[in-house]
Amino acid sequence: MVPAEQPTLYFLGVSTGSSSIQRVFPAWAAELGLDDAVLRGIDLPVGAPAEHTRRIVEFLRQDALGVGMQITSHKISVGTAARDLFAQLRPLATLMGEVSCVTKGPDGLHGFAKDPVAGALALDAIVPPGAWAERRANAVVLGAGGAGTALTWCLVRQERGEDRPATLVVTDRSRERLDHLASIARQVGPDVPLELVQVGSTDDTDAVLAAQPAGSLVVNATGLGKDLPGSPIGEDALLPEGATAWDLNYRGDLRFLDTALRQAGERSIRVEDGWTYFVHGWLQAVKEVFQVDVPTSGPAFDRLSDIARSVR
Numbered sequence: 419m420v421p422a423e424q425p426t427l428y429f430l431g432v433s434t435g436s437s438s439i440q441r442v443f444p445a446w447a448a449e450l451g452l453d454d455a456v457l458r459g460i461d462l463p464v465g466a467p468a469e470h471t472r473r474i475v476e477f478l479r480q481d482a483l484g485v486g487m488q489i490t491s492h493k494i495s496v497g498t499a500a501r502d503l504f505a506q507l508r509p510l511a512t513l514m515g516e517v518s519c520v521t522k523g524p525d526g527l528h529g530f531a532k533d534p535v536a537g538a539l540a541l542d543a544i545v546p547p548g549a550w551a552e553r554r555a556n557a558v559v560l561g562a563g564g565a566g567t568a569l570t571w572c573l574v575r576q577e578r579g580e581d582r583p584a585t586l587v588v589t590d591r592s593r594e595r596l597d598h599l600a601s602i603a604r605q606v607g608p609d610v611p612l613e614l615v616q617v618g619s620t621d622d623t624d625a626v627l628a629a630q631p632a633g634s635l636v637v638n639a640t641g642l643g644k645d646l647p648g649s650p651i652g653e654d655a656l657l658p659e660g661a662t663a664w665d666l667n668y669r670g671d672l673r674f675l676d677t678a679l680r681q682a683g684e685r686s687i688r689v690e691d692g693w694t695y696f697v698h699g700w701l702q703a704v705k706e707v708f709q710v711d712v713p714t715s716g717p718a719f720d721r722l723s724d725i726a727r728s729v730r
C-alpha cells in the first residue's frame with residue numbers, strides 16, 4: 419500500500435469500488451469544507467486471514483496522512499486480530515466486540531463501533547421517539563450479525579425507558595450468533611423479553627412473522643438481497659398488519675422489500691430501505707475522523723442526504 423499524499427479516510431470493505439460512498443464522499447467533502455480530503459478504498463475478500471487485516475491497521479497507524487478508517491466488512495477481525503495496535507477501544511467497540519471506525523489521537527489509534535450510533539439515529543427516523551410506548555408492538559430482527567446486534571442495542575437499552583418493543587424477536591441460522599446477541603441484550607436491556615429463533619428455511623421465518631402483533635417492526639439484517647441474492651422471508655409471507663418493514667440494504671435485488679411492497683396497501687405496511695442508515699453511518703465516521711460537526715436531523719441532514727442521493 420502506498421502512503422497517502424493528502425488527508426485520507428481509508429475505507430476497508432470487500433468491494434469498495436462499487437459503493438456509492440466513492441461518489442458521495444467528494445460531494446460531502448466540498449459541502450463540509452474538507453477541501454483536500456479524499457477517500458481511498460481497500461478491498462479484502464470475505465474470510466481473508468486475520469493477518470491481512472492486521473497489516474492494514476498497521477499501515478494506517480504509520481501513514482502520516484491517513485487520518486482514519488471506516489470499516490464495513492472485517493469489523494470483528496479489526497477489533498480482535500489488531501486489538502493491540504489500538505491505544506483505546508471505546509466502550510461500544512468493546513461491548514460489540516468489533517471496530518467499524520478508526521481515528522487517530524495523540525496517543526495512537528482509537529477504535530469505535532458506530533453501527534449502534536448510526537442505527538439509533540436511523541431507527542429514530544423510522545420509528546419516532548415515543549412510538550413504542552404507544553403501540554406496544556414487537557420488533558423482529560432477522561439476522562444476528564453485526565448490524566442485527568447493533569440494532570438490538572438500539573432497541574432494548576434501558577435508557578429508552580418505556581419506549582421499547584414489547585418483545586424483541588431475533589432470528590438467525592446460527593445458535594452461536596443468537597447467543598452472542600443475547601449476551602449483549604441482557605447487559606443493556608435485560609427487562610425487554612427476548613425471543614431467539616434459530617431458523618433453517620423461509621418457512622420458519624414466515625411462521626415467526628405470522629405470530630407477531632399488528633404494528634410490529636420487521637428488519638432484514640441478514641444481508642440477503644444485497645450481499646447474497648434472495649430474501650429471508652418467502653415470496654408470499656404475510657407481514658403483521660400495520661407493520662414497518664425495514665431492509666438495511668438500499669441496493670441489491672431487495673426482494674424482502676418487494677414482498678413488503680406487494681402488501682403495503684392492503685395491510686397498511688410501511689416500507690423503508692437502508693439509505694438513511696447508510697447516510698448516518700458515513701456522516702458519523704466523517705464527524706469522528708475529521709472532527710467536524712455533522713447534522714443528525716432536520717434540513718441540514720436532509721441536504722447532505724439529498725447531495726448523496728444526487729450522486730449515488
Ligand SMILES: NC(=O)c1ccc[n+]([C@@H]2O[C@H](COP(=O)([O-])OP(=O)(O)OC[C@H]3O[C@@H](n4cnc5c(N)ncnc54)[C@H](OP(=O)(O)O)[C@@H]3O)[C@@H](O)[C@H]2O)c1
Nearest residue numbers: 561562563564565589590591639640641650666692695696
Ligand atoms: N445501510 C447501511 O448503512 C448498513 C449498515 C450496516 C449493515 N447494513 C447491511 O445489513 C446487512 C447485515 O450486515 P451485517 O454486517 O450484520 O452482516 P453479517 O454480520 O454477515 O450478519 C448477517 C447475519 O444474518 C444471518 N443470516 C443469513 N441468512 C439468514 C436468514 N435467512 N435468516 C436469519 N439469519 C440469516 C447470517 O448468518 P450466516 O453467517 O450463516 O449467513 C449472519 O449471522 C448487510 O446487507 C449490510 O450491508 C447496512
